[in-house]
Amino acid sequence: MKFVWRCFTVVHGLMAALFTCAALMLIVIAARAGWTAFIAQWDPASAQSIIEALGLLACAVVAMQIAETIVEEEVIREADVSGPTRVRRFLSRFMVVVVVALAIEGLVATFKALHQDPTQLRYAAELIVSAGILLAAWGLFVHLNRSAEELEPEAMETAKREDVKVQQ
Numbered sequence: 552m553k554f555v556w557r558c559f560t561v562v563h564g565l566m567a568a569l570f571t572c573a574a575l576m577l578i579v580i581a582a583r584a585g586w587t588a589f590i591a592q593w594d595p596a597s598a599q600s601i602i603e604a605l606g607l608l609a610c611a612v613v614a615m616q617i618a619e620t621i622v623e624e625e626v627i628r629e630a631d632v633s634g635p636t637r638v639r640r641f642l643s644r645f646m647v648v649v650v651v652a653l654a655i656e657g658l659v660a661t662f663k664a665l666h667q668d669p670t671q672l673r674y675a676a677e678l679i680v681s682a683g684i685l686l687a688a689w690g691l692f693v694h695l696n697r698s699a700e701e702l703e704p705e706a707m708e709t710a711k712r713e714d715v716k717v718q719q
Contacts, residue, residue, distance in 0.1 A: 563625035567618040574614035581607035595666055602662045609655035616648040639696040646689045653682035 581604040588600035624641055657679035664671035 560626055563621050567621040567626065570614045570618035570621070574611040574618065577607050577611035577614065581605075581611065599663065599666060602659050606656055606659040609652045609659075613648050613652045617645065620644045639693060643689070643693065646685070650682055650686050650689065653678060653685065657682055 584600050584604040584607070588597040588604070591597050591600075620641070657675055660675035660678055661672065664675050
């Protein structure tokens with residue numbers, strides 16, 4: 552059984568490496584788009600290119616955070632995401648990145664719609680509203696999960712001991 556567990560750890564490490572590679576590629580593409588906009592005429596088209604580069608960077612942040620979460624939770628800690636404390640912490644790390652990325656993408660879509668196609672503003676607004684709903688749902692989850700943690704205080708202590716593995 553330990554061999555199977557090690558295989559899962561290796562696969563998680565590979566997934567984290569692939570997320571990191573994707574993030575690095577997005578960073579390079581965003582930097583190239585930003586540089587192209589910088590050396591071109593500083594006009595609304597250049598501004599739009601910079602705004603789109605920011606959207607790519609937001610996606611890169613999401614990919615890097617997912618990679619970091621996978622490495623910390625599945626490779627270093629080898630944590631079992633079954634207790635309420637571990638689930639809350641794991642989902643919270645992921646959700647904060649997703650909500651921020653969606654909000655940035657919503658802003659990018661808003662700027663793009665304002666300058667190119669105002670009929671697309673509705674979709675940009677829906678994206679921003681969905682980020683808000685996701686944030687509210689996440690807050691409700693954390694609130695409800697906290698009461699479950701109070702029934703299982705030893706899980707919080709276990710999670711804190713696992714944090715030492717990451718800090719070393």
